[in-house]
Amino acid sequence: MRASRALAVVVLATGAAVGLAAPMAAATNGPVDVDVSPSDVHQGATLRVTARGCGHGGRVTSNAFSEVSLSAGDGTNFATARIHDNATPGNYNLAVKCSDNDRVATRSFTVLEGRGAEGGLGGAAGPSDTEMAVGGALVGSAAIGGALLVVRRRRQRVRV
Numbered sequence: 447m448r449a450s451r452a453l454a455v456v457v458l459a460t461g462a463a464v465g466l467a468a469p470m471a472a473a474t475n476g477p478v479d480v481d482v483s484p485s486d487v488h489q490g491a492t493l494r495v496t497a498r499g500c501g502h503g504g505r506v507t508s509n510a511f512s513e514v515s516l517s518a519g520d521g522t523n524f525a526t527a528r529i530h531d532n533a534t535p536g537n538y539n540l541a542v543k544c545s546d547n548d549r550v551a552t553r554s555f556t557v558l559e560g561r562g563a564e565g566g567l568g569g570a571a572g573p574s575d576t577e578m579a580v581g582g583a584l585v586g587s588a589a590i591g592g593a594l595l596v597v598r599r600r601r602q603r604v605r606v
Contacts, residue, residue, distance in 0.1 A: 475499055476549025477516075477523075477542040486556045490531045493555065496524045500544035508540035509533075510557055516542065535559040 477497040487493050495506050495516070503518035511527040527540075535557050542551045573581070 476544055476547040477504065477551040480542050480551045480553050482540065482553045482555045485554075486558055487529055488558045488561055489529055489533050489535070490561055491529055493527045493529060494524065495527065495540065495542065495553075496522055497542050497551065498522055500542075500546075502544065502546040504542060504544040506540055506542050508538055510538040510540075510555075516544070518545075529557055533557045 476499055478499045480495065480497045483494045483496070493511065495514075497504075497516065498521065500516050500523045501518065501520055503523065504516035505513055506516055506525045506527060507513045508527070510529050510533045512530075514525045514527045516525045517523045537554055537556050539552050539554050542553075543549070
């Protein structure tokens with residue numbers, strides 16, 4: 447009876463150890479789901495690389511930019527690379543390699559000629575609270591002034 451209890455405890459402990467180690471082993475199988483955004487990028491612009499499977503971080507290399515580090519952690523890992531100003535326009539590949547694994551994943555992207563549009567935030571920033579207050583005050587003043595003008599004209603027509 448005691449031997450069966452001891453055997454059950456050993457089996458449970460071994461199962462727990464294997465069960466807890468499995469997610470860590472799966473997280474370090476090398477880079478998967480590598481994505482490049484944008485896939486067409488201008489000279490001097492930035493490129494965002496995301497990947498999964500590099501629990502201890504890694505590195506991203508290409509001829510179009512200097513080597514950058516891939517963030518560590520479970521889930522999605524990311525890196526931001528700046529394309530060289532003098533990169534020749536055309537197709538390039540990048541390689542993602544995890545720090546704890548020899549597997550390499552590659553993706554392609556295109557470098558476009560020129561600096562692209564530098565037009566500001568492109569509508570991403572809305573008006574500030576001050577701008578909204580000033581705009582609201584101007585609209586309110588115009589409405590009150592228009593109403594007073596209409597009332598005044600009506601009074602003048604009635605008197606004649």
